[in-house]
Amino acid sequence: MREIQVIDTHTGGEPTRVIIAGGPQLGGGPLEAQRKVFAANFDDVRSAVVNEPRGSDVMVAALLTEPVDSTSIAGVIFFNNIGYLGMCGHGTIGVAVALGSLGRIQAGKYKIDTPVGGVEFDYDGKNRVRLENVPAYRYAAGIKLNVPGIGDVTGDVAWGGNWFFLVDWPEENYSLANVPALMDVCRRIRMALGKAGITGHQHAEIDHVELFGRPFNAANNSRNFVLCPGYAYDRSPCGTGTSAKLACLLADGKIQPGEIWRQESILGSLFEGSVTVRDGRIIPSISGTAYVTGKATLLLDPADPFVMGIRT
Numbered sequence: 001m002r003e004i005q006v007i008d009t010h011t012g013g014e015p016t017r018v019i020i021a022g023g024p025q026l027g028g029g030p031l032e033a034q035r036k037v038f039a040a041n042f043d044d045v046r047s048a049v050v051n052e053p054r055g056s057d058v059m060v061a062a063l064l065t066e067p068v069d070s071t072s073i074a075g076v077i078f079f080n081n082i083g084y085l086g087m088c089g090h091g092t093i094g095v096a097v098a099l100g101s102l103g104r105i106q107a108g109k110y111k112i113d114t115p116v117g118g119v120e121f122d123y124d125g126k127n128r129v130r131l132e133n134v135p136a137y138r139y140a141a142g143i144k145l146n147v148p149g150i151g152d153v154t155g156d157v158a159w160g161g162n163w164f165f166l167v168d169w170p171e172e173n174y175s176l177a178n179v180p181a182l183m184d185v186c187r188r189i190r191m192a193l194g195k196a197g198i199t200g201h202q203h204a205e206i207d208h209v210e211l212f213g214r215p216f217n218a219a220n221n222s223r224n225f226v227l228c229p230g231y232a233y234d235r236s237p238c239g240t241g242t243s244a245k246l247a248c249l250l251a252d253g254k255i256q257p258g259e260i261w262r263q264e265s266i267l268g269s270l271f272e273g274s275v276t277v278r279d280g281r282i283i284p285s286i287s288g289t290a291y292v293t294g295k296a297t298l299l300l301d302p303a304d305p306f307v308m309g310i311r312t
Contacts (some may be wrong), residue, residue, distance in 0.1 A: 002300035006061075007101065009094035011290040012236035012269030016094030017049060017061040022101070022298075024063070026077075031068055032115040035077050035084050035126055038063070044308040046079045051309030052297055057081045057232040062095050068113045073105065075113040081230040081312070086116040087161030088238010089271075089286050094130040096121050097290040116161055130287040133239065133290065136247035136275075137159040137282055139200055147192040150185060160243030160284065162208050163200040165193055169211040174223045174266060179233065182211065182266075186227035211239045220262040220270065236288070237263040237271040244282035246275045252284060 004022035008015060024042035026034040035124040038046070050059040058081075065075035069248040076095055078088040085091075095112065099105045100123055107125030111118050114134070121131040133172050140157040143165075145154050156168040167189065171181060193199075200206055207229040215223045226234035226241050235242070242263045261273045272287040300307050 001302070002251065003300040004045075004300065006049070006296055006298060007098040007292060008296065009098050009290045009292050010235075011090035011093045012265055012271065012288055013267045014090045014234055014236035015059050016088075016091045016098075016290070017055065017059055017096040018095055019049065019061065019063045020098070022176040026065065028066065031065065031075050031113055034065060034075075035115045038077060038079075038082055046084075047309035047311055048300055048307065049298065049309075050079065050081050051311060053306055053310065055081070055309070057230055057312075058235065060085070060091050064095075069111065069118055072111045072113045072118060074099070077115060080228065081232065083229065085162060085229075085235065087114045087119065087134055087240055088236070089131065089133060089161065089243065090236040090288070090290075092119055092121060092131050093288050094290045096123045096129045097127060097292060101292045102127065118305065120178075127289045127291055128287065129224050129290065130285060131239070133243045133284045133286060134161050135281040136243040136284050138248045138251045141248070141251070143194050143198060145189065145196060145198065147188045149241070150188055153189060155189075156248045157198065157200055157206060158201060158244035158248050159239035160245070163204050163206045164208045164210050164241055164244040165189060165206050166212065166241075166245055166248060167197075168211050170213045172211065172213055174216075174225060176215045176266065179266065182225045183233060185229065186211065186225065187231065190227060194213050195229060208241060210238065210245070211247070212245070215262075215264050216268060220264050222261075223264040223266070223268050233266065235265060235267050236269055237265040239271065239286045239288070242271050242273045242286055246273050246284045247282045
């Protein structure tokens with residue numbers, strides 16, 4: 001019987017399951033190459049860890065690897081119910097708190113490797129993490145999209161570690177009771193993007209849709225709703241999505257470098273974001289909190305007909 005040891009955390013309500021032992025061996029080398037090996041040879045492990053009956057559609061997981069960069073403390077490959085992510089902001093915060101709970105790090109500054117680049121973070125020794133993300137940018141502004149059942153929608157295509165279509169949608173009710181309606185809007189937009197052939201750089205699929213409305217707390221700037229690649233919604237304010245938004249805000253002159261943007265999630269949890277500009281590149285910083293919710297050994301029994309998870 002195979003055993004996989006994990007630590008579960010949540011960041012602003014969004015879960016991260018961190019594999020600390022028993023994961024697949026990917027052969028070393030660049031993390032993007034390791035991610036491809038993971039997908040090609042060990043995708044059943046991905047499914048076993050995040051899908052039912054052990055996980056759920058909302059689960060995001062992180063496989064810890066040996067660092068690629070000698071200045072990093074670890075490498076990490078993020079994945080969800082349908083595939084693999086380039087970077088995950090809430091997941092990075094969760095990984096940092098998980099490593100802290102294991103005693104592998106103390107309060108201080110660290111760096112981890114991801115398939116899309118190195119990510120630095122500052123850990124307070126308890127629950128708060130401020131990460132410095134990979135460079136973000138707006139790829140296309142003011143894209144007009146005809147969405148069946150909704151009408152014309154205008155949004156930006158931006159990169160924040162994953163590809164996003166960002167839409168200001170202030171008239172909607174951003175409450176948990178209205179999640180079905182928000183999901184419907186985002187699904188329709190995502191389908192329309194595909195049919196219209198709208199992509200990111202080098203024809204990359206735009207697999208995240210993010211709506212922005214008015215905050216519930218007047219001290220904050222915005223409240224969002226984020227549709228993730230596996231058609232689950234993000235319970236956190238979304239680290240890579242907030243990074244993409246910050247790049248657009250800076251491009252439009254709506255924020256200045258160093259200015260704090262306070263982003264609420266659909267739950268009301270909060271990320272604080274800001275940007276710096278270095279060598280012409282926009283570097284977002286995201287601050288949030290995570291908490292350990294469990295430590296477990298996952299058992300993969302070959303006699304179990306659903307040992308490798310229920311795939312949708």
